[in-house]
Amino acid sequence: MRPQTLAEAVERIQSGEPQDAMLAQFVDTFDLAKTDGDRYASIEREPKLTGDSRLDALVGAIAEYLAKQRRLGRVPHWVCDPARRLDHPWFTAAAPSDAMREFLTFSSPAEFASRNIFTEERPLRRARGPKQ
Template structure:
């Protein structure tokens, strides 16, 4: 069963579920929500912070990015917390080359780059997403 909220997804990851798969399942649930209000409800509750600063920052970026991309009209206030930002840059790829670091620095959406997370241009796209194109 896929997590229906970002807070639920984070809880599962903190309990040992695979991060990438669990967050992808959440994005699927978010994309399937029938209304903007239902989508916002998926993001509204603050996920618990834990021992993984990358996860804490990543979910802040995800929530802000999804709220803006889907034009929900507001972003949850919790995304602005200090634990939602990384002190050191994180290039979300395995062993990035200098060229890849340069590309990711340029391509990363502001919601991720402002948290010191550097990723591809459309980091949360899924096959079923209306924004996948």
């Protein structure tokens, strides 16, 4: 069963479920929600900080990105917590070359780059997501 909230996805990751699968399943839940109110409700509750600085920053980026991309009209307050930002750059590509680092630096959405996370231009796209 897919996690119904981002906070639930983080709880399940902490209990040992695979991070990539839980976050992907949460994005599916978000995309399949019937209303914008349901979408916002799925990101509104703050996920507990895990002590994994990358995961903590990533969930902040995910919530802000989804709220802005889907034009929900508001972003959860918790995404502004300084604990949701990395001190050092994280390039999500495996062993990125200098050229790939440069590409990711310029292609990363602001919601990720502002947290020092450098990734592809559309990091949360899913096969069943909305057309963009």
